[in-house]
Amino acid sequence: MGSMIAARDSSSRRKNYTQIILYGILICFLLFIPLFFQSPYVLHLFILTLVYIIAAASMRFIMTSGQIPLAHAAFLGLGAYVSAVLSKHVGLSPWLSLFIAAFVAMGVGIFISFPFARLKAFYYAMVSLFFGVGLLQAIESLGKLTGGLAGITAIPTLFNTASKVPYYYCFLALTLVSLVILYRFEVSRIGWNLKAIDQSYLVSSSVGISEVKYRVLAVAIGCFFVGLAGGMYANYNVTLSPSSFDSSVTLWMIIYVTIGGMNNFSGPIIGTAVLFLIPQYFSGLKQYAPFISAAILFLVIFMFRNGLVCIPGLLMAFYKRKKSTSKSR
Amino acid sequence: MILEINGLTKNFGGLTAVSGIDIKVNDGEVLGLIGPNGAGKSTFFNLITGVIPPTKGKIIFKGKDITGKRPHEIAELGIGRTFQLNPLFPNFTVLQNVISSFQIRPRSNWLDTFFNTPVYRKNEAYILEQSLEILNLVGLYKVKDELAKNQPHGYQKMLGVARALAIKPSLLLLDEPIAGMNPDEIDNTIEAIKRTSQRGVTIILVEHNMKILEICNRVVVINFGQKIVEGSPQEIKENPEVIRAYLGSGHDTKH
Ligand SMILES: Nc1ncnc2c1ncn2[C@@H]1O[C@H](COP(=O)(O)OP(=O)(O)OP(=O)(O)O)[C@@H](O)[C@H]1O
Ligand SMILES: [Mg+2]
DSSP states (O other): OHHHHHHSOTHHHHHHHHHHHHHHHHHHHHHHHHHHOOOHHHHHHHHHHHHHHHHHHHHHHHHTTTOOOTTHHHHHHHHHHHHHHIIIIIOOOHHHHHHHHHHHHHHHHHHHHGGGTTSOHHHHHHHHHHHHHHHHHHHHHOHHHHOGGGOBOOOOOSSSSSOSHHHHHHHHHHHHHHHHHHHHHHHSHHHHHHHHHHHOHHHHHHTTOOHHHHHHHHHHHHHHHHHHHHHHHHHHHSOBOGGGGSHHHHHHHHHHHHHHOTTSTTHHHHHHIIIIIHHHHSGGGGGGHHHHHHHHHHHHHHTOTTOGGGHHHHHHHHHHHHHHHHHHO | OOEEEEEEEEEETTEEEEEEEEEEEOTTOEEEEEOOTTSSHHHHHHHHTTSSOOSEEEEEETTEEOTTOOHHHHHHHTEEEOOTTOOOOTTSBHHHHHHHTOOSSSOOOHHHHHHTOHHHHHHHHHHHHHHHHHHHHHTOGGGTTSBGGGSOHHHHHHHHHHHHHHTOOSEEEEESTTTTOOHHHHHHHHHHHHHHHHTTOEEEEEOSOGGGGGGOSEEEEEETTEEEEEEOHHHHHHOHHHHHHTGGGOOOOOO
């Protein structure tokens, strides 16, 4: 919120400039990725990473309000299947079905969170867990529409080409827009109120923050973006099967968020890049991915309490300390 | 009359924590609420502020029936409060705690908030200014940028008062505001309460510490959920029933 920013000391202004420059470099690098990496497989990995970044960032958004979305992968699946069915069986343009999928996921999110928002945040975790299991069951049993366990195939795609380059740029743009929107929410009073509710619902409500309104809002926004990510996935990947959206996928998202750093907006982005992209990229490492993640998890738990995002800051502090001790000598 | 309570009752299973209490609170007064441990004082506050629904009875604030409203709606109407165990936003700074407590006056709509429009920025600038003024009033200006959870107990209690003032209440409920404070902090807090009262805010405060009676216009004593006596601080101090029920059992200052 504005006054929150104003309240910080002036040294943050210089930090802001370096930050802008760093983001500029990062975005340039991302724009050139299709030139650096010509292999369709690698580009495929980058595209999936973008989808998971939206999913993980939207998950973290819900988590800032103290709620744990244990059905987040199921909502990814909901978005994916809605967009797949609408574009394949109803004949809508994938560009339209994608956004309808996001709104359907948002609506369903509101519907399941509203009755429980008055109770403790913990109930949302429980109800979403059951909802996730139920949704996958429904997808499996609606064989005619969804292809059942075997999955749905021949989903219309967003672009009429075999090349992955247009998908990469399109998804990069969608991801950046989604992240900017989530970021705007987070740094505004809305984001602060979500964090306030997480810290004490008693205090929050005593100063006029409606718990129900903000908890449902967090879920609505989070589900919108994960539904969008699902739709993107469906109309890119051509095929879907329920196993891509089971609770182990939710678990992985939670790991991306927590290892990347729950308390920082970039946490889920870095977590997804490190834990999803890198093991897949070095495909020799793929079967070791769980072990690598476990090792990083331990490292984070014991050394970097605030996740991978805090490593640069720690390094800077270490470097500064070294410099000052060598000066004093 | 700002607040009128009729036959307020709360049963927790078999236990009647508050039993048919009638209280009238005049505009601008400081009303003390005293009674032994477990008398039902905190429950009384929780009933007024909608944290728990009453079993029976009516709560009328500024002529409007507010029984059964949710806590955030009560706050919007202008009833601020602190809590006995004083929960805070521990991971916010002291200043952020107060800024986050400005939700109502002013309130920006979601579009202004999301797009960081001039309206929103003006509101936030005003909130910052007001928050700093409140921190000055309660004497926390010097620690404004420190995390709330790292503050000593006395500061946290005062922060609770600062937070409640941020909603710009016309009625302020303070649950044991000076419990556990050192003498300096007590003087400081009593001064802040006096000044708040001088600004026209009606105050109801719960305390075990008899020192606070000095600033009350009127005192109500409750025991076992019932109002036993009501009168001026002097009358209360001399009332034999009070001495038996309350003072006789020792000045208990737990929590
Ligand atoms: N949520 C609850 N569920 C069950 N019993 C409760 C609840 N809250 C309070 N009580 C009981 O109601 C009675 C009144 O409690 P209350 O906290 O209102 O007392 P109090 O006057 O504030 O006491 P103290 O001076 O110790 O703060 C106590 O016997 C308490 O155990
Ligand atoms: Mg109490």
